[in-house]
Amino acid sequence: MEDKKFYTTILTILAVGIVVTIALLVITSxxxxxxxxxxxxxxxxx
Amino acid sequence: xxxxxKQIFAIVGLxxxxxxxxxxxxxxxxxxxxxxxxxxxxAKSVEISKFLPFSDETGIVKxxxxxxxxxxxxxxxxxxxxxxxxxYVHRLYxxxxxxxxxxxFSSDSSLIYxxxxxxxxxxxxxxSDIIFCARPSSxxxxxxxxxxxxxxxxxxxxxxxxxxxxSKNSVDSLTEGQIRGIFSGRIKMWNEVGGDYRICxxxxxxxxxxxxxxxxxxxxxxxxxxxxxxGFLGQSIGFSFRYYVEGLNQSSGVKMISVNGVSPSKDxxxxxxxxxxxDIYMVTRKGxxxxxxxxxxxxVLSEEGQEILEEVGYVGL
Numbered sequence: 001m002e003d004k005k006f007y008t009t010i011l012t013i014l015a016v017g018i019v020v021t022i023a024l025l026v027i028t029s030x031x032x033x034x035x036x037x038x039x040x041x042x043x044x045x046x
Numbered sequence: 047x048x049x050x051x052k053q054i055f056a057i058v059g060l061x062x063x064x065x066x067x068x069x070x071x072x073x074x075x076x077x078x079x080x081x082x083x084x085x086x087x088x089a090k091s092v093e094i095s096k097f098l099p100f101s102d103e104t105g106i107v108k109x110x111x112x113x114x115x116x117x118x119x120x121x122x123x124x125x126x127x128x129x130x131x132x133x134y135v136h137r138l139y140x141x142x143x144x145x146x147x148x149x150x151f152s153s154d155s156s157l158i159y160x161x162x163x164x165x166x167x168x169x170x171x172x173x174s175d176i177i178f179c180a181r182p183s184s185x186x187x188x189x190x191x192x193x194x195x196x197x198x199x200x201x202x203x204x205x206x207x208x209x210x211x212x213s214k215n216s217v218d219s220l221t222e223g224q225i226r227g228i229f230s231g232r233i234k235m236w237n238e239v240g241g242d243y244r245i246c247x248x249x250x251x252x253x254x255x256x257x258x259x260x261x262x263x264x265x266x267x268x269x270x271x272x273x274x275x276x277g278f279l280g281q282s283i284g285f286s287f288r289y290y291v292e293g294l295n296q297s298s299g300v301k302m303i304s305v306n307g308v309s310p311s312k313d314x315x316x317x318x319x320x321x322x323x324x325d326i327y328m329v330t331r332k333g334x335x336x337x338x339x340x341x342x343x344x345x346v347l348s349e350e351g352q353e354i355l356e357e358v359g360y361v362g363l
Contacts, residue, residue, distance in 0.1 A: 006053050006056075006057075009057055010056065010057065010060060013057065013060050013061055013064070014060070016064075017060070017061075017063075017064035017067075017068070020064065020068050021064070021067070021068055021071065024068060024071050024072060024075075024076055027076055028075050028076045028079055031076065031079035031080060032079045035078070035079045035080075037210070037249050037251060037284040037285075037286065038210065038284070038286070038291065038300055039078075040078050040079065040249065040282060040284075041210055041211065041212050041249070041282045041283075041284050041299070041300050042212065042213075042299025042300045043077065043078040043299060044078065044212040044214075044281060044282055044299070045073070045074050045078075046212055046214040046215070046281070
Protein backbone atom coordinates (compact mmCIF):
# COMPACT_ATOMS: atom_id res chain seq x y z
CA MET A 1 0.00 0.00 0.00
CA GLU A 2 1.29 3.48 -0.75
CA ASP A 3 2.30 5.44 2.34
CA LYS A 4 -0.29 8.18 1.63
CA LYS A 5 -3.12 5.67 1.27
CA PHE A 6 -2.00 3.85 4.44
CA TYR A 7 -1.94 6.97 6.57
CA THR A 8 -5.30 8.10 5.16
CA THR A 9 -6.75 4.74 6.16
CA ILE A 10 -5.27 5.02 9.66
CA LEU A 11 -6.63 8.55 10.11
CA THR A 12 -10.06 7.47 8.88
CA ILE A 13 -10.17 4.57 11.37
CA LEU A 14 -9.02 6.89 14.17
CA ALA A 15 -11.67 9.48 13.29
CA VAL A 16 -14.48 6.91 13.08
CA GLY A 17 -13.34 5.25 16.31
CA ILE A 18 -13.21 8.56 18.20
CA VAL A 19 -16.64 9.59 16.87
CA VAL A 20 -18.19 6.26 17.94
CA THR A 21 -16.59 6.54 21.40
CA ILE A 22 -17.85 10.10 21.88
CA ALA A 23 -21.31 9.05 20.65
CA LEU A 24 -21.37 6.27 23.26
CA LEU A 25 -20.37 8.79 25.97
CA VAL A 26 -23.16 11.16 24.92
CA ILE A 27 -25.77 8.38 24.70
CA THR A 28 -24.77 7.11 28.15
CA SER A 29 -25.03 10.57 29.71
CA UNK A 30 -28.51 11.08 28.17
CA UNK A 31 -29.79 7.64 29.21
CA UNK A 32 -28.33 8.00 32.69
CA UNK A 33 -30.68 10.89 33.47
CA UNK A 34 -33.70 8.62 33.06
CA UNK A 35 -32.37 5.29 34.25
CA UNK A 36 -34.16 3.51 37.05
CA UNK A 37 -31.89 3.33 40.09
CA UNK A 38 -32.78 -0.31 40.66
CA UNK A 39 -32.08 -1.24 37.01
CA UNK A 40 -28.74 0.60 37.13
CA UNK A 41 -27.60 -1.16 40.29
CA UNK A 42 -28.91 -4.54 39.14
CA UNK A 43 -26.95 -4.41 35.87
CA UNK A 44 -23.65 -3.51 37.50
CA UNK A 45 -20.68 -5.58 36.36
CA UNK A 46 -18.85 -7.28 39.22
CA UNK B 47 8.14 -8.64 7.61
CA UNK B 48 6.98 -7.13 4.36
CA UNK B 49 5.79 -3.55 4.51
CA UNK B 50 2.26 -4.46 3.35
CA UNK B 51 1.97 -7.08 6.10
CA LYS B 52 3.01 -4.53 8.75
CA GLN B 53 0.45 -2.09 7.37
CA ILE B 54 -2.32 -4.70 7.50
CA PHE B 55 -1.39 -5.59 11.09
CA ALA B 56 -1.47 -1.89 12.04
CA ILE B 57 -4.91 -1.37 10.48
CA VAL B 58 -6.37 -4.56 11.96
CA GLY B 59 -4.82 -3.72 15.34
CA LEU B 60 -6.32 -0.23 15.37
CA UNK B 61 -9.77 -1.47 14.33
CA UNK B 62 -9.61 -4.25 16.95
CA UNK B 63 -8.63 -1.74 19.63
CA UNK B 64 -11.68 0.43 18.94
CA UNK B 65 -14.02 -2.55 18.66
CA UNK B 66 -12.75 -3.95 21.97
CA UNK B 67 -12.72 -0.59 23.78
CA UNK B 68 -16.14 0.57 22.56
CA UNK B 69 -17.60 -2.90 23.05
CA UNK B 70 -16.34 -2.95 26.67
CA UNK B 71 -17.62 0.61 27.14
CA UNK B 72 -21.06 -0.37 25.90
CA UNK B 73 -21.30 -3.55 27.98
CA UNK B 74 -19.95 -2.04 31.20
CA UNK B 75 -21.48 1.44 31.04
CA UNK B 76 -24.06 2.29 28.36
CA UNK B 77 -25.97 -0.97 28.66
CA UNK B 78 -26.50 -0.32 32.40
CA UNK B 79 -28.45 2.80 31.55
CA UNK B 80 -31.00 1.11 29.34
CA UNK B 81 -34.14 0.50 31.35
CA UNK B 82 -36.04 -2.72 31.39
CA UNK B 83 -39.18 -0.65 31.14
CA UNK B 84 -40.51 1.56 28.38
CA UNK B 85 -39.70 5.29 28.61
CA UNK B 86 -43.18 5.89 30.08
CA UNK B 87 -42.64 3.38 32.82
CA UNK B 88 -39.25 4.76 33.75
CA ALA B 89 -40.94 8.11 34.35
CA LYS B 90 -43.90 6.65 36.18
CA SER B 91 -41.75 4.17 38.20
CA VAL B 92 -44.55 1.64 38.59
CA GLU B 93 -46.58 -0.39 36.13
CA ILE B 94 -49.94 1.00 37.19
CA SER B 95 -51.75 -1.30 34.77
CA LYS B 96 -50.91 -4.15 37.17
CA PHE B 97 -52.58 -2.40 40.14
CA LEU B 98 -55.77 -0.91 38.71
CA PRO B 99 -59.00 -0.95 40.73
CA PHE B 100 -61.94 -2.97 39.38
CA SER B 101 -59.67 -5.00 37.12
CA ASP B 102 -59.96 -8.80 37.03
CA GLU B 103 -56.20 -9.29 37.03
CA THR B 104 -54.88 -6.82 39.53
CA GLY B 105 -52.40 -6.84 42.38
CA ILE B 106 -54.53 -4.66 44.70
CA VAL B 107 -56.43 -5.80 47.78
CA LYS B 108 -60.12 -6.09 46.89
CA UNK B 109 -62.68 -5.44 49.60
CA UNK B 110 -66.33 -4.63 48.96
CA UNK B 111 -68.80 -2.51 50.89
CA UNK B 112 -70.80 0.70 50.95
CA UNK B 113 -69.60 3.30 48.46
CA UNK B 114 -69.06 7.02 48.91
CA UNK B 115 -71.36 9.13 46.72
CA UNK B 116 -71.58 12.77 45.79
CA UNK B 117 -68.52 15.00 45.44
CA UNK B 118 -65.70 12.43 45.37
CA UNK B 119 -62.22 13.52 46.46
CA UNK B 120 -59.69 12.94 43.68
CA UNK B 121 -56.98 10.53 44.83
CA UNK B 122 -53.30 10.65 43.77
CA UNK B 123 -49.93 9.73 45.24
CA UNK B 124 -46.50 8.16 45.13
CA UNK B 125 -45.44 5.21 42.98
CA UNK B 126 -44.70 2.96 45.94
CA UNK B 127 -48.14 3.66 47.42
CA UNK B 128 -50.18 3.24 44.25
CA UNK B 129 -51.37 -0.29 45.19
CA UNK B 130 -52.56 1.13 48.52
CA UNK B 131 -54.65 4.04 47.30
CA UNK B 132 -55.88 2.06 44.31
CA UNK B 133 -57.21 -0.52 46.80
CA TYR B 134 -58.98 2.24 48.75
CA VAL B 135 -60.57 3.58 45.56
CA HIS B 136 -61.75 0.08 44.66
CA ARG B 137 -63.40 -0.25 48.07
CA LEU B 138 -64.94 3.20 48.36
CA TYR B 139 -65.77 4.41 44.83
CA UNK B 140 -68.00 3.19 42.01
CA UNK B 141 -66.17 1.76 39.01
CA UNK B 142 -67.64 4.36 36.65
CA UNK B 143 -65.76 7.15 38.43
CA UNK B 144 -62.33 5.77 37.52
CA UNK B 145 -61.35 6.50 33.91
CA UNK B 146 -58.22 4.82 32.61
CA UNK B 147 -57.66 5.06 28.86
CA UNK B 148 -54.60 4.31 26.77
CA UNK B 149 -52.25 3.87 29.69
CA UNK B 150 -53.27 7.06 31.55
CA PHE B 151 -56.04 8.32 33.80
CA SER B 152 -58.21 11.01 32.25
CA SER B 153 -58.50 14.43 33.90
CA ASP B 154 -62.01 13.69 35.22
CA SER B 155 -61.07 10.39 36.85
CA SER B 156 -61.51 10.05 40.62
CA LEU B 157 -58.17 8.23 40.69
CA ILE B 158 -55.12 9.74 39.01
CA TYR B 159 -51.41 9.06 39.20
CA UNK B 160 -48.66 11.69 39.01
CA UNK B 161 -46.07 10.25 41.42
CA UNK B 162 -44.80 12.24 44.40
CA UNK B 163 -43.75 15.51 42.77
CA UNK B 164 -46.86 15.75 40.60
CA UNK B 165 -49.11 14.75 43.49
CA UNK B 166 -47.78 17.45 45.83
CA UNK B 167 -48.16 20.08 43.13
CA UNK B 168 -51.62 18.78 42.28
CA UNK B 169 -52.99 18.93 45.79
CA UNK B 170 -51.82 22.53 46.17
CA UNK B 171 -53.27 23.49 42.78
CA UNK B 172 -56.58 21.76 43.52
CA UNK B 173 -56.20 19.00 40.93
CA SER B 174 -56.40 16.33 43.63
CA ASP B 175 -57.88 16.25 47.14
CA ILE B 176 -56.14 13.41 48.97
CA ILE B 177 -52.62 12.20 48.15
CA PHE B 178 -50.64 9.30 49.60
CA CYS B 179 -46.93 10.11 49.92
CA ALA B 180 -43.87 10.29 52.12
CA ARG B 181 -43.23 13.63 53.85
CA PRO B 182 -43.01 16.70 51.57
CA SER B 183 -39.72 18.37 50.66
CA SER B 184 -38.99 21.93 51.76
CA UNK B 185 -39.59 23.08 48.16
CA UNK B 186 -42.99 21.37 48.14
CA UNK B 187 -43.90 23.02 51.46
CA UNK B 188 -42.72 26.40 50.17
CA UNK B 189 -44.84 25.98 47.04
CA UNK B 190 -47.87 25.31 49.19
CA UNK B 191 -47.09 28.37 51.33
CA UNK B 192 -46.70 30.59 48.24
CA UNK B 193 -50.12 29.46 47.04
CA UNK B 194 -51.69 30.04 50.44
CA UNK B 195 -52.39 26.36 51.02
CA UNK B 196 -51.76 24.63 54.34
CA UNK B 197 -51.17 20.91 53.99
CA UNK B 198 -52.42 18.50 56.62
CA UNK B 199 -50.36 15.32 57.01
CA UNK B 200 -52.12 12.34 58.58
CA UNK B 201 -49.85 9.31 59.25
CA UNK B 202 -51.40 6.08 58.01
CA UNK B 203 -48.53 3.62 58.47
CA UNK B 204 -44.80 3.04 58.55
CA UNK B 205 -42.19 2.00 56.03
CA UNK B 206 -38.49 1.16 56.11
CA UNK B 207 -36.12 3.39 54.19
CA UNK B 208 -33.67 0.95 52.63
CA UNK B 209 -30.28 1.00 50.96
CA UNK B 210 -29.57 -1.06 47.85
CA UNK B 211 -26.44 -2.57 46.38
CA UNK B 212 -25.80 -5.10 43.65
CA SER B 213 -26.43 -8.63 44.91
CA LYS B 214 -22.76 -9.46 44.29
CA ASN B 215 -21.49 -6.63 46.49
CA SER B 216 -19.74 -8.33 49.41
CA VAL B 217 -21.14 -5.81 51.92
CA ASP B 218 -24.36 -6.95 53.65
CA SER B 219 -24.60 -4.39 56.45
CA LEU B 220 -23.54 -0.81 57.11
CA THR B 221 -23.91 1.50 60.09
CA GLU B 222 -25.82 4.74 59.71
CA GLY B 223 -22.53 6.62 60.02
CA GLN B 224 -20.95 4.58 57.23
CA ILE B 225 -23.94 5.22 54.97
CA ARG B 226 -23.68 8.97 55.59
CA GLY B 227 -19.94 8.71 54.98
CA ILE B 228 -20.44 7.05 51.60
CA PHE B 229 -23.15 9.41 50.41
CA SER B 230 -21.23 12.51 51.55
CA GLY B 231 -18.05 11.34 49.84
CA ARG B 232 -16.03 10.99 53.07
CA ILE B 233 -15.83 7.21 52.47
CA LYS B 234 -14.60 6.66 48.93
CA MET B 235 -13.76 2.95 48.72
CA TRP B 236 -15.80 -0.12 49.65
CA ASN B 237 -12.82 -1.76 51.39
CA GLU B 238 -13.06 1.04 54.04
CA VAL B 239 -16.35 -0.55 55.15
CA GLY B 240 -15.38 -4.21 54.78
CA GLY B 241 -16.09 -4.61 51.07
CA ASP B 242 -14.01 -5.01 47.93
CA TYR B 243 -11.31 -2.63 46.71
CA ARG B 244 -13.78 -0.73 44.50
CA ILE B 245 -14.92 2.88 44.32
CA CYS B 246 -18.14 3.71 46.18
CA UNK B 247 -20.68 5.23 43.79
CA UNK B 248 -23.61 6.75 45.69
CA UNK B 249 -26.67 7.45 43.56
CA UNK B 250 -29.41 10.01 43.96
CA UNK B 251 -32.96 10.51 42.75
CA UNK B 252 -34.89 13.47 41.40
CA UNK B 253 -35.32 16.48 43.68
CA UNK B 254 -38.74 16.39 45.23
CA UNK B 255 -39.22 12.65 44.94
CA UNK B 256 -40.25 10.92 48.16
CA UNK B 257 -37.09 8.88 48.52
CA UNK B 258 -34.78 11.84 47.74
CA UNK B 259 -36.52 13.98 50.37
CA UNK B 260 -36.23 11.19 52.93
CA UNK B 261 -32.56 10.67 52.06
CA UNK B 262 -31.78 14.37 52.47
CA UNK B 263 -33.44 14.30 55.90
CA UNK B 264 -31.36 11.22 56.81
CA UNK B 265 -28.17 13.03 55.76
CA UNK B 266 -28.92 15.97 58.04
CA UNK B 267 -26.40 18.78 57.45
CA UNK B 268 -24.27 16.72 55.06
CA UNK B 269 -24.88 17.03 51.32
CA UNK B 270 -25.01 14.05 48.96
CA UNK B 271 -21.84 14.08 46.88
CA UNK B 272 -22.07 14.71 43.13
CA UNK B 273 -21.59 11.90 40.63
CA UNK B 274 -18.11 11.35 39.23
CA UNK B 275 -16.96 9.69 36.03
CA UNK B 276 -14.64 7.33 37.94
CA GLY B 277 -17.48 6.42 40.26
CA PHE B 278 -19.38 5.07 37.25
CA LEU B 279 -16.79 2.28 37.17
CA GLY B 280 -17.27 1.52 40.87
CA GLN B 281 -19.98 -0.27 42.86
CA SER B 282 -23.21 1.68 43.31
CA ILE B 283 -25.35 2.20 46.35
CA GLY B 284 -28.89 3.56 46.12
CA PHE B 285 -31.93 4.01 48.32
CA SER B 286 -35.66 3.47 48.22
CA PHE B 287 -38.59 2.29 50.32
CA ARG B 288 -38.79 -1.39 51.23
CA TYR B 289 -42.16 -2.11 49.61
CA TYR B 290 -41.07 -0.51 46.34
CA VAL B 291 -38.03 -2.79 46.15
CA GLU B 292 -39.68 -5.98 47.44
CA GLY B 293 -43.14 -5.59 46.05
CA LEU B 294 -42.99 -3.56 42.86
CA ASN B 295 -39.50 -3.93 41.45
CA GLN B 296 -38.30 -7.40 42.25
CA SER B 297 -34.89 -7.77 40.73
CA SER B 298 -32.48 -10.60 41.39
CA GLY B 299 -29.59 -8.23 40.72
CA VAL B 300 -30.26 -6.02 43.75
CA LYS B 301 -30.23 -6.63 47.51
CA MET B 302 -31.20 -4.50 50.49
CA ILE B 303 -28.51 -4.20 53.13
CA SER B 304 -29.00 -4.30 56.88
CA VAL B 305 -28.45 -1.11 58.84
CA ASN B 306 -26.65 -1.39 62.19
CA GLY B 307 -26.95 -5.17 61.69
CA VAL B 308 -30.76 -5.08 61.48
CA SER B 309 -32.47 -6.20 58.29
CA PRO B 310 -35.41 -4.16 56.91
CA SER B 311 -38.08 -6.82 57.42
CA LYS B 312 -41.72 -6.14 58.25
CA ASP B 313 -41.17 -7.63 61.73
CA UNK B 314 -38.23 -5.31 62.39
CA UNK B 315 -40.30 -2.33 61.26
CA UNK B 316 -43.14 -3.35 63.61
CA UNK B 317 -40.86 -3.93 66.60
CA UNK B 318 -38.93 -0.71 65.90
CA UNK B 319 -35.48 -2.31 65.72
CA UNK B 320 -34.81 -1.24 62.12
CA UNK B 321 -33.37 2.23 62.65
CA UNK B 322 -34.66 4.16 59.64
CA UNK B 323 -38.41 4.10 59.54
CA UNK B 324 -40.55 6.72 57.80
CA ASP B 325 -44.18 7.48 58.22
CA ILE B 326 -46.39 7.34 55.18
CA TYR B 327 -49.06 9.98 54.99
CA MET B 328 -52.45 10.91 53.69
CA VAL B 329 -52.08 14.57 52.71
CA THR B 330 -55.07 16.92 52.45
CA ARG B 331 -55.65 20.67 52.31
CA LYS B 332 -56.44 22.06 55.75
CA GLY B 333 -59.94 23.41 55.85
CA UNK B 334 -61.24 21.37 52.90
CA UNK B 335 -65.02 21.55 53.38
CA UNK B 336 -65.87 18.45 51.31
CA UNK B 337 -67.29 16.02 53.92
CA UNK B 338 -66.25 13.07 51.74
CA UNK B 339 -62.59 13.92 52.39
CA UNK B 340 -63.14 13.23 56.09
CA UNK B 341 -65.15 10.08 55.25
CA UNK B 342 -62.28 8.76 53.11
CA UNK B 343 -59.68 9.59 55.76
CA UNK B 344 -61.71 7.93 58.51
CA UNK B 345 -61.99 4.78 56.42
CA VAL B 346 -58.22 4.62 55.84
CA LEU B 347 -57.63 4.88 59.60
CA SER B 348 -60.35 2.31 60.40
CA GLU B 349 -59.65 -1.33 61.16
CA GLU B 350 -60.57 -2.42 57.61
CA GLY B 351 -58.57 0.42 56.08
CA GLN B 352 -55.50 -0.59 58.04
CA GLU B 353 -56.07 -4.25 57.03
CA ILE B 354 -55.85 -3.16 53.39
CA LEU B 355 -52.57 -1.35 54.07
CA GLU B 356 -51.10 -4.42 55.80
CA GLU B 357 -52.33 -6.84 53.14
CA VAL B 358 -50.72 -4.72 50.40
CA GLY B 359 -47.45 -5.11 52.29
CA TYR B 360 -46.98 -2.08 54.52
CA VAL B 361 -46.96 -1.80 58.31
CA GLY B 362 -50.00 -0.11 59.81
CA LEU B 363 -50.23 2.25 62.78
